Amino acid sequence: MTAALRCEGLQAGYAKGRPCVRDLDLEVRPGEVLALLGPNGAGKTTALLTLAGLLPSLGGTVEVSGTAVKSGHARAASRAGLVLVPDNRELFTTLTVEENLRLAVRARRQWTSERDAILDYFPGLRDRLQVQAGALSGGEQQMLAIGRALAQHPTVLLIDELSMGLAPVIVERLLPVMRQVADTTETAVVLVEQHVHLALEVADTALVLRHGVNVLEGDSRTLSATPELIEQAYLGAHHNGGGSETMAPAESVQ
Incomplete structure (x- = not known):
C-alpha cells in the first residue's frame, strides 16, 4: 500500500542552515493516525507547518500518495491533499x-x-x-x-494541538472523532497533542520529537504500556556526570 504521507530527511526551520527539525522520517498509511508528541519547543508545529507548505523545507522530501509535494507552496500542498x-x-x-x-x-x-x-x-x-x-x-x-x-x-489531515485551551473532558470527546474519521474515510491523520495518554488511545503509531530530533517511535499500544519510555524521551534518557543533558539515540518500539 502506498503511504498517504511520507517524508524523508525533512529539515525544517525558520532560517537557512539552522533547522529546528532535523532528519525527520515518517510514514502514515491511509486510515492511520500518527501521534506526533514531544515537549514544548520540540519542533512539532514547525514540522506541521512545513508539511502543509506554509514554511519552505530546508531539506528532505515530502510525498503524498507517492507524489512529491513542492516545498513552501501551501496551495500545492492543499491540492495534493495536505490540510x-x-x-x-x-x-x-x-x-x-x-x-x-x-x-x-x-x-x-x-x-x-x-x-x-x-x-x-x-x-x-x-x-x-x-x-x-x-x-x-x-x-x-x-x-x-x-x-x-x-x-x-484531505488525504492527510494535520492537526496542531487539538486540545489547545480546552478542558480535558472536551478533549476526551474530540480525540475519538479523529479515530472515527480515519476509520471511515481512510484519511491519514497526523495529530500533535500534549495529552499523551489520550493521543495514544486513538493513534496507531507515535513519534516523539525532542530538540527537533526523533528520539522514540513505535506502536501506540506498546508505548502506552511502557510510559517510562515516553518519560525518558521527553526528559532525555541520559545525563552526563556533570549534570548537563545529552540526547538519547532514536529508539524504535514495535
Whole structure:
C-alpha cells in the first residue's frame, strides 16, 4: 500500500542552515493516525507547518500518495491533499458556522450532503449553524475548524494541538472523532497533542520529537504500556556526570 504521507530527511526551520527539525522520517498509511508528541519547543508545529507548505523545507522530501509535494507552496500542498488545522483554528469569526463550512466545500452542488456528513461527526454544531464562529465555545470552535478541514476531503489531515485551551473532558470527546474519521474515510491523520495518554488511545503509531530530533517511535499500544519510555524521551534518557543533558539515540518500539 502506498503511504498517504511520507517524508524523508525533512529539515525544517525558520532560517537557512539552522533547522529546528532535523532528519525527520515518517510514514502514515491511509486510515492511520500518527501521534506526533514531544515537549514544548520540540519542533512539532514547525514540522506541521512545513508539511502543509506554509514554511519552505530546508531539506528532505515530502510525498503524498507517492507524489512529491513542492516545498513552501501551501496551495500545492492543499491540492495534493495536505490540510492543516492550526492551533489557533483561524476561523472567520464574524461568519456563521454554516458560512465557514460553506466556504470550505469545494463541490458546491453537494453542499447539503457535505454539511450533513460533517455534522454527523460533530452533532453539537447542528443547533449552532446560524451562530457566528466568534460566539462559539472553545470546543465548538475546534469542531468547526476540524469540520472545515474535512470539507476539503484531505488525504492527510494535520492537526496542531487539538486540545489547545480546552478542558480535558472536551478533549476526551474530540480525540475519538479523529479515530472515527480515519476509520471511515481512510484519511491519514497526523495529530500533535500534549495529552499523551489520550493521543495514544486513538493513534496507531507515535513519534516523539525532542530538540527537533526523533528520539522514540513505535506502536501506540506498546508505548502506552511502557510510559517510562515516553518519560525518558521527553526528559532525555541520559545525563552526563556533570549534570548537563545529552540526547538519547532514536529508539524504535514495535
